[in-house]
Amino acid sequence: MLAIINxxxxxxxxxxxxxxxxxxxMPLDELANEISDGVVFWLAxxxxxxxxxxxxQDKGEVALVRHAxxxxxxxxxxxxxxxxxxxxxxxxxxxxxxxxxDASWAIEFYRRNGFTVVSNRDKDSLLRRYWSIPARQVxxxxxxxxxxxxxxxxxxxxxx
Numbered sequence: 001m002l003a004i005i006n007x008x009x010x011x012x013x014x015x016x017x018x019x020x021x022x023x024x025x026m027p028l029d030e031l032a033n034e035i036s037d038g039v040v041f042w043l044a045x046x047x048x049x050x051x052x053x054x055x056x057q058d059k060g061e062v063a064l065v066r067h068a069x070x071x072x073x074x075x076x077x078x079x080x081x082x083x084x085x086x087x088x089x090x091x092x093x094x095x096x097x098x099x100x101x102d103a104s105w106a107i108e109f110y111r112r113n114g115f116t117v118v119s120n121r122d123k124d125s126l127l128r129r130y131w132s133i134p135a136r137q138v139x140x141x142x143x144x145x146x147x148x149x150x151x152x153x154x155x156x157x158x159x160x
Contacts, residue, residue: 001041001053002031008069016100017140026067037132039066042086044079054083056090059130062149063091064098068106084113094149098131101142115144122153 002024009025035041039055052070056063065087070079088095097115099106107117118126123143127133133141145153 052079056087095146110144
């Protein structure tokens with residue numbers, strides 16, 4: 001799982017801010033911390049070969065998709081979409097996804113799969129509320145939301 005994450009994360013090298021890049025992208029202790037913080041990982045495999053990994057984390061009123069990576073040789077073959085559909089199906093809660101603002105391929109993937117980029121104001125609030133990331137990462141990230149979150153957001157002002 002760690003090998004897939006770090007191999008696929010090479011796509012971010014030179015795209016995300018240099019002060020947020022490190023090698024390896026996710027060390028073993030960070031993966032262990034994510035698991036202890038409640039991220040449940042799911043794997044896609046074929047013939048005993050791991051093809052992709054995606055986590056989901058319950059945060060009370062929402063669920064977060066976390067650490068979604070597909071081995072580079074299997075990208076654009078439906079693996080990520082299958083994993084996303086699987087983790088979405090595990091919850092009835094609104095689903096949020098955070099990624100780097102300059103990771104255009106990731107943003108487009110989530111858009112193709114029904115997610116919408118939220119406003120900057122909502123992004124900042126959501127990242128501070130549900131993620132434990134430094135301010136610099138908040139500045140350089142986006143949040144995408146599924147239809148359930150978008151609908152609840154549209155209803156909120158009318159209900160209040």
